[in-house]
Amino acid sequence: MKLPAELHVLPDLLRPGLALVFCGTAAGERSARERAYYAHPGNLFWRALFESSITPRRLVPTEYPQLLDLGIGLTDLAKRHSGNDADLPRDAFDVPALLAKIERFQPRLLAFTSKAAARAALGRPIGDCGLQPERIGQTRVVALPSPSGQARGHWDLEPWRALARLAAG
Structure with missing residues (x-):
């Protein structure tokens, strides 16, 4: 689904002074329909936030605006498209817009919620998960x-726990 330029599938959840911003590739179809980040029941995002101690309780997708109270923001590389990565048009990811937002708001950490998102934004293959050598302004990148339920075979909570330790320090 493509939206007019002035509309976003999901609004950014950003402001200055955040400790952590999560960035995915694009909202899935369920998230777009429900107007909530990581809304598919098979997605482990909300569970991972809680189990890694990033959030004090397990939030549900519609509670995503409450992340701001915890110093956490959300965005996506594709703001005007939704669906599986393989189904998105080649120009769906707006890396310059992401970089401009991160430079403007300067969170302490930017965490890509997949190697695909990190690869698209950083312009290089991603080896291991975790802290990456790049910075965007002063923002460290993870x-x-x-x-995603579609990536369950590669799931590992430990990098999320390591992120929690970075964010707390």
Whole structure:
């Protein structure tokens, strides 16, 4: 689904002074329909936040605006498209817009919620998950294993726990 330029599938959840911003590739169809980040029941995002101690309780997708109270933001590389990565048009990812947002808001950490998102934004293959050598302004960059149900075979909570330790420090 493509939206007019002035509309986003899901609004950014960003402001200055955040400790952590999560960035995915694009909202899935369920997230787009429900207007909530990581809304598919098979997605492990909300569970991972809680189990890694990033959030004090397990939030549900519609509670995503409450992340701001915890110093956490959300965005996506594709703001005007939704669906599986393989179904998105080649120009769906707006890396310059992401970089401009991160430079403007300067969170301490930017965590990509998949190696695919990190690869698209950083312009290089991603080896191991975890802290990456790049910075965007002063923002440190982390790559995480995807919480998507479609990536379940590659799931590992440990990089999320390591992110929690980085964010707390």
